[in-house]
Amino acid sequence: MSHQLALITGASSGIGATYAKQLAARGANLILVARDAARLNALAQSLRDEHGVEVNVLAADLTHHADLQKVDREIHENTRITMLVNNAGMTVEGEFIEGDIAQIQTMLTLNITALTxxxxxxxQVFRARRSGTIVNIASVLALVSESANSAYNASKAYVLSLTRNMNRELVDSGVRVQAVLPGLTRTEIFERAGKSINDLPAEMLMEVDDLVSAALSGLDAGELVTIPSVEDISLWQRYDEARIAILPYISLNKPASRYLS
Structure with a gap:
């Protein structure tokens, strides 16, 4: 992977920092993007020292238009970039209706607008070159409507749907696309949302190194959707088959008979 240059958003901690470490161990060069320049620089130096890879830092808050444009220009202008890990994201404390709408809107700006x-x-850039990899970090909550903040779940369902459709548009283009759906993972996202990770059931909490290792293995295997904790892959396959089975019936010229009087 020594010829790879991966741009990773949300790279100062958690899943993003772990992608940086594991990709560097594979020999990839890196561009690290996050708000905290000091943490990025410390991580970058440790990766240079340990793995001998090239690591550049791009400090940016992707909820700010000017910073987002700066990262966007880097993708367009740096012809060496071969991989985007679209990881930056956040959640908010509490339920949707009782939540702070300003915080929710900031979350949607980061989770949806910036990622998109x-x-x-x-x-666009990778398709023109006929080579490249895009990894979008979603969440298992994309599949869940019964818990957590509904706006967060909806934002991750968007990421999953976007990735599926990107894959459709990019078929035979030489560009690989993957959606990663983490479950509960030991990262700082909970504390930032005002929660304690110690309140989570240990049997549901995956270590971030294990998560990223599984995600990269899924990428290596050519998976479009990777759910690291699901042992029986047929569960996901049946879920997806049920989704596909309804498609011929969702747009017809007459209502279903139960609606006819």
Missing amino acids: QLAHSAA
Whole structure:
């Protein structure tokens, strides 16, 4: 992977920092993007020292338009970039209706708007080169409506749907696309949302190194959707088959008979 240059958003901690470490161990060069320049620089130096790879830092808050444009330009102008790990994201404390709408809107800006723009740019650039990889970090909550903040779940369902459709558009283009759906993972996202990770059931909490290792293995195997904790892959396959089975019936010229009087 020594010829690879991966741009990773949300790279100062958690899943993003772990992608940086594991990709560097594979020999990839890196561009690390996050708000905290000091943490990025410390991580970058440790990766240079340990793995001898090239690591550059791009400090940016992707909820700010000017910073998002700066990262977007990097994707368009740096012809060496071969991989985007679209990881930056956040959640908010509490339920949707009782939540702070300003915080929810900031979350949607990061989880949807910023991710969409960077995915769009990377897809255009990589398709023109007929080579590249785009990894969008979603969540298992994309499949869940019964818990957590509904706006967060919806934002991750968007990421999953976007990735599926990107894959459809990029078929035979030489560009690989993957959606990663983590479950509960030991990262800082909970504390930032005002929660304690110690309140989570240990049997549901995956270590971030294990998560990223599984995600990269799924990428190596050519998976479009990777759910690291699901042992029986047929569960996901049946879920997806049921989704596909309804498609011929969702748009017809007459209502279903139960609605006819």
